[in-house]
Amino acid sequence: MAQAEFCNELKTDGKLEALEELGRKQSSGSPTLSSESDPPDGGRQAWATAFGSFLIQFCGFGYVTSFGVYQGKFLHANLSDQPTTIYNFVSECTSMVISVISISVRWIGALNAFLIPGCTLISGLLYDRGWFYYLMIMGSFLQSLSLFALSFAKPGQFYMIFILQGILSGFGMGLTYGPCMAVISQHFSKRRTLVMSLVASGAPLGAIIHPIMLNHLLNGTVGFARGVRASAGFISVLLLIACFSMRTRALSTRTASYSAVVRKCSREVPFILMTVGILLCQFGLYFPIFYLQLDSIKHGIDMQFSFYSLVILNAACIVGRCTAGVIPAYTGLLNLIIASSAACSVIIISMIALSNISSVVVIGVAYGYFAGVYIAALVPLVAMLTPDMSELGARLGICFAITAFGSLLSGPISGALLSSQYRWLIPSVFSGVSSGHCSRTSPC
Numbered sequence: 001m002a003q004a005e006f007c008n009e010l011k012t013d014g015k016l017e018a019l020e021e022l023g024r025k026q027s028s029g030s031p032t033l034s035s036e037s038d039p040p041d042g043g044r045q046a047w048a049t050a051f052g053s054f055l056i057q058f059c060g061f062g063y064v065t066s067f068g069v070y071q072g073k074f075l076h077a078n079l080s081d082q083p084t085t086i087y088n089f090v091s092e093c094t095s096m097v098i099s100v101i102s103i104s105v106r107w108i109g110a111l112n113a114f115l116i117p118g119c120t121l122i123s124g125l126l127y128d129r130g131w132f133y134y135l136m137i138m139g140s141f142l143q144s145l146s147l148f149a150l151s152f153a154k155p156g157q158f159y160m161i162f163i164l165q166g167i168l169s170g171f172g173m174g175l176t177y178g179p180c181m182a183v184i185s186q187h188f189s190k191r192r193t194l195v196m197s198l199v200a201s202g203a204p205l206g207a208i209i210h211p212i213m214l215n216h217l218l219n220g221t222v223g224f225a226r227g228v229r230a231s232a233g234f235i236s237v238l239l240l241i242a243c244f245s246m247r248t249r250a251l252s253t254r255t256a257s258y259s260a261v262v263r264k265c266s267r268e269v270p271f272i273l274m275t276v277g278i279l280l281c282q283f284g285l286y287f288p289i290f291y292l293q294l295d296s297i298k299h300g301i302d303m304q305f306s307f308y309s310l311v312i313l314n315a316a317c318i319v320g321r322c323t324a325g326v327i328p329a330y331t332g333l334l335n336l337i338i339a340s341s342a343a344c345s346v347i348i349i350s351m352i353a354l355s356n357i358s359s360v361v362v363i364g365v366a367y368g369y370f371a372g373v374y375i376a377a378l379v380p381l382v383a384m385l386t387p388d389m390s391e392l393g394a395r396l397g398i399c400f401a402i403t404a405f406g407s408l409l410s411g412p413i414s415g416a417l418l419s420s421q422y423r424w425l426i427p428s429v430f431s432g433v434s435s436g437h438c439s440r441t442s443p444c
Contacts, residue, residue, distance in 0.1 A: 039189040045247050046187035050195050052245030053180040054202040055238045056136075059143065060173040061116060062206015063235065065289065065314070066214050067109040070165065107412070108162055112170040113286075114408035117400035119174025124397025125258055127179040128390060132248050135175045140239035142172025147232035151225045178396045180242075181379045185389055186249045192383065193333065197325030197376040204317035204372060211310065261394040271385050275399050278378065281341055282406025284431030285374075287348055287414050288313065288367050291427075295351060296360045298422050309360050313368035320372025327373070333381055340374040345436030351428045 040046055123135050146169035153160045181196060188195045210231070217227030265271045292313060296306040320340075328336050347367045354363060382399055386392050410431075417427035 039185070039187050039192075039249075041188050041191050043187075048245045049183060049187055049247055050199055052242040053184060053199045055242035055245070056176050056180040057199055057202030058206040059235050059238050059242075060177055060206075061203035063210050064109070064112055064116065064173070065203075065207035065310075066210035067112065067165075070214070070218075108166040110408050110411045111162075111166040112173075113411075114404045115167070115170030116173045116177050116404075117407065118404035119171055120178035121397040121401035123175045123178045124182070124393035124395070124400075127182055127393035130248075132179050132183060132246075133243075135179050136243050136246060139172045139175030140236075140243055142175070143169055144172075144232060144236040144239060146172060147228060147235060151228035151232065178393065178400065180246070182393050182396055183246060183248060185383055185392055191325075193328050193377070193380040194325030196380050196383075197321050197323075200324075200376040200379070201318050201321040201372075203375075204314040204321060204368075207314040207317070208311050215307070258394055258398075261391050262398060264391075265395065265398055268385070271395070271399075274381060274385060275402050277341075278399065278403040279406045281344075281374075281435045282403050283410050283413065284348060284434030284436075285344065285371065286407065286410045287427060287431035287435075288351065288363070288371075290411055290414060291418070292351070292360070292364060292367075294422075295354055295424060299355055301357055301360060305357065306360075309364050312361060312364040316365045316368030317372035317375075320369040320374075321376035324373040324376035328377070328380075333377060333384055337374060337377050337381060340370045340377070342436055343370040344374060345432045347432075348435055349428055349432035352425055354424075 123139075126135055146164045149168075150161065150164045153164065181199065184196050184199060185192055213234075214227065214231055217230055218224055220227075222230065289310070292309050293306045296309050297303055324336065331339070344367060347363060347370065351363060354360060379396070382396055383389075383392060386395050414427045414431060417430055418424070
């Protein structure tokens with residue numbers, strides 16, 4: 001009897017030891033799986049990362065919108081730098097010189113806006129392979145370097161301005177844009193859409209502050225060189241704070257190759273419809289941002305108020321991006337994107353009726369809000385259609401690299417349709433119909 005009880009105790013102890021050993025193996029062999037599947041949805045490190053990502057957005061897309069201030073400065077500098085004989089030749093030559101220079105300068109901003117999402121094709125893959133910190137440091141360094149170097153550009157050095165602000169700056173911002181949004185998914189799950197929306201609100205806030213600051217610096221007593229250096233120093237400090245704030249969590253290093261992700265995405269109808277819809281929407285989405293100020297000026301509205309029309313638009317965009325993280329809990333993320341893109345389409349077409357200050361304010365507030373909702377919901381939509389979070393960076397890169405062509409061509413196409421006679425009907429209808437395609441190609 002005693003011998004039997006002793007044997008049973010040995011068996012029980014053996015089973016307990018085996019279970020403990022199995023638990024130790026599982027905990028030591030796969031800590032990343034639980035970490036990956038269960039983000040903390042808060043905490044000091046998570047919110048510090050969100051704050052750093054907010055600053056990246058503030059200094060990235062938020063700074064791109066200040067290109068209008070640079071564009072005016074470049075046009076004035078290049079035209080005043082031309083020999084006097086060019087202007088005294090004939091009026092046709094004068095018109096041609098202005099047209100060529102304005103088109104060339106316009107492509108700087110278009111290329112910059114293209115490279116930011118387009119470079120996500122590279123940064124997304126590197127992010128999935130654990131290069132997050134290298135991307136943040138290198139991207140921030142290139143952006144700061146391009147701005148400081150831009151301050152040494154002289155009138156007439158179009159090639160230098162094109163390389164620095166069009167290519168180098170765009171590439172630097174592109175290295176940080178996708179990863180700073182994707183890293184939010186490592187820290188938040190239930191609050192992911194809300195936090196991504198708050199992070200995305202950094203871009204319109206920068207779109208308010210940077211143009212006003214640059215307008216006073218470049219067109220004031222400071223001058224171009226010192227004004228650009230002051231702006232570059234401000235951006236550099238914020239990017240440094242962002243790099244120190246953001247942290248990744250211990251995730252698994254298992255990553256799929258781009259070819260495997262591309263093959264998988266090419267078989268997913270919802271992902272294809274989403275990408276096509278965003279691409280078509282990009283052709284018209286930027287029309288009010290590029291031309292609302294010009295439209296109001298051409299209708300006889302005060303020039304100073306016309307400048308602040310974009311401030312009104314971006315202020316409403318902040319509200320839209322923040323609320324985009326709350327509304328999906330009641331409507332669903334996909335329904336919100338469909339409704340916001342349809343609203344943007346109607347508002348863009350209504351720019352035909354712009355005639356006074358009241359109409360500028362109404363269009364600016366309405367479009368800013370719904371455009372902010374739409375833009376803030378894009379990255380959460382890609383995340384929602386990503387079954388494996390280890391592929392999020394690659395999927396963001398594939399989607400944004402394709403849709404970036406819409407950003408590249410939207411400005412030049414709208415400008416060509418507008419023509420030198422400023423006929424607002426055709427570009428307004430084209431942009432409105434294009435931006436409404438997202439609702440018709442939604443991945444339902």
